[in-house]
Amino acid sequence: MKRIWWAAAGFILIFVILMAVRLDLPARFFPETGTNTSLSPDTLPENDTWMNLFLKDRKIGYSHSVLTKQDTGYHMDETLFMRMNLMGLSQDVQMTTAAALKQDLSLDSFDFKLRSGQFNFEASGKMKPGNKLAVTNNLSGAPKTDEIQLAHVPHLTGVVLHAAARDFKRTQKDQASFYIFDPATMSQEPVTVKVIGEEEIASMGLPTKTTKLTLTFKGAVQTAWMDENGEIIREKGLLGMTLEKTSKEMALAGLSETAGAEDITEIASVKSNVTIENPRKLTFLKVELSGIETDGLYLNGGRQTLQQTLSGNMLSIARENLKDLPEKSENLNPEALKPFLSAEPFIESDHPKISEMAAKIVSPDDPPLEKAKKLVGWVFKNIEKRPVISIPDAVTTLENRIGDCNEHAVLLAALARAAGIPSKIESGLVYLNGRFYYHAWNLLYVSKWITADAVFDLMPADAARIRFASGNPQSQLELIPVIDRVGIRVIEERE
Numbered sequence: 328m329k330r331i332w333w334a335a336a337g338f339i340l341i342f343v344i345l346m347a348v349r350l351d352l353p354a355r356f357f358p359e360t361g362t363n364t365s366l367s368p369d370t371l372p373e374n375d376t377w378m379n380l381f382l383k384d385r386k387i388g389y390s391h392s393v394l395t396k397q398d399t400g401y402h403m404d405e406t407l408f409m410r411m412n413l414m415g416l417s418q419d420v421q422m423t424t425a426a427a428l429k430q431d432l433s434l435d436s437f438d439f440k441l442r443s444g445q446f447n448f449e450a451s452g453k454m455k456p457g458n459k460l461a462v463t464n465n466l467s468g469a470p471k472t473d474e475i476q477l478a479h480v481p482h483l484t485g486v487v488l489h490a491a492a493r494d495f496k497r498t499q500k501d502q503a504s505f506y507i508f509d510p511a512t513m514s515q516e517p518v519t520v521k522v523i524g525e526e527e528i529a530s531m532g533l534p535t536k537t538t539k540l541t542l543t544f545k546g547a548v549q550t551a552w553m554d555e556n557g558e559i560i561r562e563k564g565l566l567g568m569t570l571e572k573t574s575k576e577m578a579l580a581g582l583s584e585t586a587g588a589e590d591i592t593e594i595a596s597v598k599s600n601v602t603i604e605n606p607r608k609l610t611f612l613k614v615e616l617s618g619i620e621t622d623g624l625y626l627n628g629g630r631q632t633l634q635q636t637l638s639g640n641m642l643s644i645a646r647e648n649l650k651d652l653p654e655k656s657e658n659l660n661p662e663a664l665k666p667f668l669s670a671e672p673f674i675e676s677d678h679p680k681i682s683e684m685a686a687k688i689v690s691p692d693d694p695p696l697e698k699a700k701k702l703v704g705w706v707f708k709n710i711e712k713r714p715v716i717s718i719p720d721a722v723t724t725l726e727n728r729i730g731d732c733n734e735h736a737v738l739l740a741a742l743a744r745a746a747g748i749p750s751k752i753e754s755g756l757v758y759l760n761g762r763f764y765y766h767a768w769n770l771l772y773v774s775k776w777i778t779a780d781a782v783f784d785l786m787p788a789d790a791a792r793i794r795f796a797s798g799n800p801q802s803q804l805e806l807i808p809v810i811d812r813v814g815i816r817v818i819e820e821r822e
Contacts, residue, residue, distance in 0.1 A: 372557045377578035378570040380409060383589055387411055388420075389578035390570060400435065401428040403483065410582055411716075412590045418443065420716045426483060434460075434481040446717035446727075454481075479506065488520060488540055488551055488559065519543045528552055530560045530572055537561075546620070546808025566594050566811050592714075595810055597756060597763040601817045606758045606791035607783060609646065611821040614793065616640040617814035624795045624805060629776055631794055641818070647777050647787040652696065664772060667749035673720040673737050673800045674752075676744035680725055685745035695773040698746050699786060703771075706739045706781035719800065735781040736767040737800055743771055753778070754803045756815070758791035763815055765806065770797060791820075 373394055380388040388409035395402050403426045411418050426437040434454060441448040450464040458480065463472040501522040523539040530537075537552040537560065549564040560572040603609065616626075621640055627633035634641045670677040688705045689698040711729045721741035724734040736752045743750035749772035756763035768780040768788055779786040793815070796805035 374556075374558050376558055376560075377573055377575050378562075379573045379578055379581075380407070381567075381569045381571065382411075382591065383567045383594065384569075385589065386581050388582070389573075391575075391578065397427075399427070400430045401432065402426070403428060416714060418714070418716050428483070431480075432482060434483060441718065443716040446715055446723070448718045488542070488553065526552065528561065530554070531574070535560065544807070545804060547810070565807075566591070592764060593762075595765055597813060597815050599758060599761055599763060599815065599817060601820070602761055603758050603791055603817070603820055605822060607785065607789045608822045609758075609789045609791040609820055611646070611819070612644045612790040612817070613819040614642050614644075615816040615818055616642055616793075617816070618812045619809055624809070625797045626793075626795065629770075629794075630778065630790070642793065644790040644793065646790040647775075649696065649777070649787060652777075653774050664749045667751055667772070668744050668747070670741075670744070671799060673718070674741045674744065675720065675722050676741040678722050678741075681721055681741045682745045684725060685742045688742065689746050695748055699743065699748055699771045699773050699777070699779065702739060702742050702746065702748075703769075703779050703781050703786045704784060706735055706742070707784035710735055710738065710781070712782065732767045732782050733800070736769055739769050739779070739781045743769070748772060751776075751797050752800055752802065753794050753797045754806055755793045755795040756813075757793075763793070765810070766792065767800075767803065768792070 373396055374392065375394075376390075376392045378390045378392075379386055380390060388407065390408075391404075391406045393404045403424070405424045405426075407420075407422045409418075409420045411420070421440075421442045423440045424437060427435040429435045434452075436451070436453045438451045439449065448465065450462060452460050452462045455461055455474065458477045460475045460477055460481070461472055462475060463470050465471075501524075503520050505518050505520065519542070521541045521543070523541060525536065526539045527534055527536050529535070535554050537554050540551045540553065542549045542551065547565055549562060551559050552561040554560050558572070559570075562570040615638070617639055621633065621635070626640075626642060630645050630647055632643045632645075634643070668676075675681055685702070689701050693701065709728060710724065712731070713729050714731045715729060715734065717723075719730060719733040719737050721737045724730050724738040730738075740750040740752055751770040752767060753770050754765070754767045757766040757768075758764075766782075768778065768782070770776050771779050771786070777786060778788040780788040780792075783789075795809055796802040
């Protein structure tokens with residue numbers, strides 16, 4: 328069982344991101360895109376809303392959202408509390424946001440905090456002249472501020488949902504497209520808000536007239552029901568997660584221990600049709616994938632070969648052979664390697680603590696493969712395997728010496744880059760005990776790209792894993808259209 332939760336917590340980062348999108352937490356903003364979503368201050372009512380959070384009909388937490396009118400616009404406070412079962416371990420998570428909105432309801436500033444055991448993540452932002460957003464976070468052990476030029480005026484999720492519902496009633500226009508801005512990746516992602524129509528549902532025991540809306544982000548569809556007062560009273564999303572409006576007393580009550588509760592990583596995992604006896608020794612795996620669109624996923628390339636046949640999507644995975652390493656680097660443009668030698672958010676390879684540790688682990692005279700093996704082994708031996716819910720970064724992982732596959736992957740990537748070895752983070756599914764679990768690992772360049780996994784001390788890593796995304800920690804967002812949809816049928820396996 329230990330080996331399962333070492334890896335299976337790879338899903339948790341995606342889970343936190345999705346909950347942030349859903350509950351207006353500031354890691355995501357919705358900029359206007361020129362569609363008919365102009366807002367006026369009197370269109371957004373004040374509210375004080377408590378909601379129960381359910382996973383598969385079992386209460387795992389609550390949310391509290393307060394919107395108040397101010398002289399300069401609005402103030403929004405939100406709290407999300409979750410108590411989840413991760414392989415028999417109870418994990419409490421709290422996310423809080425305070426945001427100031429301008430008179431036109433666009434974002435002025437925000438403060439965000441994530442608390443989970445000994446892990447704390449904080450971020451704040453302030454709009455500057457010229458439509459710039461200054462974002463400060465506490466990664467790397469000290470506050471760091473990045474100024475980001477926005478292409479559009481940012482609004483919070485709830486404002487956009489309100490605008491879409493209001494415009495539907497006024498114009499019967501039932502769909503609008505927006506873009507999410509993510510300060511962590513410095514990028515924008517498309518999202519679509521669609522008004523389905525009017526629907527009467529039960530809320531707090533009473534029949535309530537609502538407007539039903541869907542929000543689609545990277546293929547994941549969330550559904551919201553808004554009452555006639557512009558208040559969201561129900562939401563449904565990934566893995567059967569549901570938010571239901573309730574009273575303060577009911578929201579704060581009924582949270583028991585997680586013993587006996589379904590494990591969230593188990594819920595997200597995919598059952599295998601066969602039992603693989605020695606998955607960590609597998610050199611070849613062939614599977615049929617179903618239930619997903621393969622466009623936009625990194626399924627074909629490197630050790631994976633995707634074939635689209637009449638019967639389905641056939642994926643072959645072959646473990647790399649270190650005996651086949653060329654004496655000189657493959658015919659690869661050096662410029663293509665530069666991004667994977669440089670520091671970036673969460674992979675702080677230029678931080679003194681990271682560079683000093685890399686220098687202790689490897690010698691400058693070590694060949695690249697020897698360096699890589701030493702780094703993989705050091706991370707395996709020195710990072711305690713424990714599922715955590717946090718925003719993983721290399722410096723914090725090095726200081727705390729605790730983490731699951733996400734922490735192992737960001738730390739190995741940073742140490743490798745500091746030692747001069749190009750590195751990427753890959754994510755997908757790994758086979759463990761009859762199921763495929765969401766997991767993160769690494770790709771290291773030692774005259775050619777080789778898959779490595781510091782959780783299991785493997786280089787090259789076995790073939791009993793399916794890569795869907797590759798690059799940096801934020802590439803895990805590419806898994807969103809896979810979760811709760813993908814089907815896997817093992818066709819062939821070889822040691």
